[in-house]
Amino acid sequence: EDLFHDGLKDVYYAERKILAALKKMAKGAESDQLTAAFEKHRDETEAQIERLQQVFEIFGKRAQGKTCPAIDGIIEEGQEILEEFKEAPALDAGLVAAAQ
Numbered sequence: 028e029d030l031f032h033d034g035l036k037d038v039y040y041a042e043r044k045i046l047a048a049l050k051k052m053a054k055g056a057e058s059d060q061l062t063a064a065f066e067k068h069r070d071e072t073e074a075q076i077e078r079l080q081q082v083f084e085i086f087g088k089r090a091q092g093k094t095c096p097a098i099d100g101i102i103e104e105g106q107e108i109l110e111e112f113k114e115a116p117a118l119d120a121g122l123v124a125a126a127q
């Protein structure tokens with residue numbers, strides 16, 4: 028039960044970080060198609076966060092995140108691409124790779 032709770036907090040933290048990152052990536056993408064793809068993923072992520080809140084409720088615990096260094100690292104790399112390839116032709120390719 029403790030391990031499940033720990034994992035739930037990890038995923039909850041990660042999904043919320045991903046939501047914020049997807050908003051930035053949607054704004055940063057050059058192509059309209061890629062922006063639309065990030066916005067679709069953003070909407071899906073919002074639904075996942077709500078679902079996780081339901082899981083916390085069923086589990087009888089407060090919805091609470093726990094820092095996940097793995098997602099922080101992945102998001103940091105995406106942020107680096109946004110900054111380093113701003114206005115470069117490879118920006119969208121870099122964003123796709125970072126998101127994957």
Ligand SMILES: [Fe+2]
Binds near residue numbers: 037094096097098
């Ligand atoms: Fe984690």
